[in-house]
Amino acid sequence: MSISSRFSVAIHILALLEINKEGVCTSEYLAGSINTNPVVVRKIVGMLKKANLVEVRPGIAGTELVKELSEVTLFDVYKAVNVVNEKELFSIHDNPNPECPVGRNIQDTIEPFFIAAQVAMEEVLKSHTLKNIVQDIVTKEEMY
Amino acid sequence: MSISSRFSVAIHILALLEINKEGVCTSEYLAGSINTNPVVVRKIVGMLKKANLVEVRPGIAGTELVKELSEVTLFDVYKAVNVVNEKELFSIHDNPNPECPVGRNIQDTIEPFFIAAQVAMEEVLKSHTLKNIVQDIVTKEEMY
DNA sequence: TTACATGTAACTATCATAGTTACAATTGTA
DNA sequence: TACAATTGTAACTATGATAGTTACATGTAA
Numbered sequence: 001m002s003i004s005s006r007f008s009v010a011i012h013i014l015a016l017l018e019i020n021k022e023g024v025c026t027s028e029y030l031a032g033s034i035n036t037n038p039v040v041v042r043k044i045v046g047m048l049k050k051a052n053l054v055e056v057r058p059g060i061a062g063t064e065l066v067k068e069l070s071e072v073t074l075f076d077v078y079k080a081v082n083v084v085n086e087k088e089l090f091s092i093h094d095n096p097n098p099e100c101p102v103g104r105n106i107q108d109t110i111e112p113f114f115i116a117a118q119v120a121m122e123e124v125l126k127s128h129t130l131k132n133i134v135q136d137i138v139t140k141e142e143m144y
Numbered sequence: 145m146s147i148s149s150r151f152s153v154a155i156h157i158l159a160l161l162e163i164n165k166e167g168v169c170t171s172e173y174l175a176g177s178i179n180t181n182p183v184v185v186r187k188i189v190g191m192l193k194k195a196n197l198v199e200v201r202p203g204i205a206g207t208e209l210v211k212e213l214s215e216v217t218l219f220d221v222y223k224a225v226n227v228v229n230e231k232e233l234f235s236i237h238d239n240p241n242p243e244c245p246v247g248r249n250i251q252d253t254i255e256p257f258f259i260a261a262q263v264a265m266e267e268v269l270k271s272h273t274l275k276n277i278v279q280d281i282v283t284k285e286e287m288y
Numbered sequence: 289t290t291a292c293a294t295g296t297a298a299c300t301a302t303c304a305t306a307g308t309t310a311c312a313a314t315t316g317t318a
Numbered sequence: 319t320a321c322a323a324t325t326g327t328a329a330c331t332a333t334g335a336t337a338g339t340t341a342c343a344t345g346t347a348a
Contacts, residue, residue: 003234007234011254012247016244032244033241034237034240034247035247084146088146089147091149091152092152093156097178097179102156103178105281105284106281109281109284120265120267121233121261124264
């Protein structure tokens, strides 16, 4: 199991929009940096658009950032690309046997523990912004 | 995306082994409580055995606990059933373009953030034992 | 009108999951 | 020793998500 790379691709896109904000970022250009297909990019950009993180318009070349990256957390991106649903990071087997004391209570018993673990992970994502990401990229670049 | 229900099934099995420690827990009995196939149970029990959480022997009916449940954390079970690999909760797209400043740094930049989020989730799993689970089940039972 | 982008449907290949059948290997007991 | 019951495992199926791809309708600017 692994959370979809849509998340890392979306971060890549947003970081590139910032770093290349002077240029025109078409889906083909973005796909070239990510090394994937322009359609994959358009699908993810579409999700970022729905989340009001970018602006794109049919027929007009280029995607642009809507917000300052210091105002966008990794959690915002994570929700935008819909990689994990609320309370559903862990799946619980359904239809355990209600005739059994364990079977009839296991779901309600386990759920809060799983949710707590998911929330802890998501809190970390909330604690970092895309500005942090871009800064780290710039710092790594300057080391050469 | 969702983490395999092998994890919740494994917790179910271990809790049931504790609650029914007087009885003989065959794969068929366990499967009856979980409401699945005995082979599915045997596969998961095999993983728990490798992790030294249970004892089972070919030909001999019944699986038994090896440890006190107060000494087994949810993290131990999570690792035993191999639902998420180390550092791989989030996947990162491979082969980004090295000609691009974002492409050549994105992987190394993102990874520590992803690992931090995964570790936070796993820390929560480490903070709870199977004894907590069994206690919660017993408490819920007593409410009737 | 042309050229170029975006948006999206439809399809493919690949993989993990969960379940299932079948059967060999192991053990206790009549 | 033979038998019945159980575990261990290989092999297979169905399902669903992912990532990629082709094709094309739609929209915009020059």
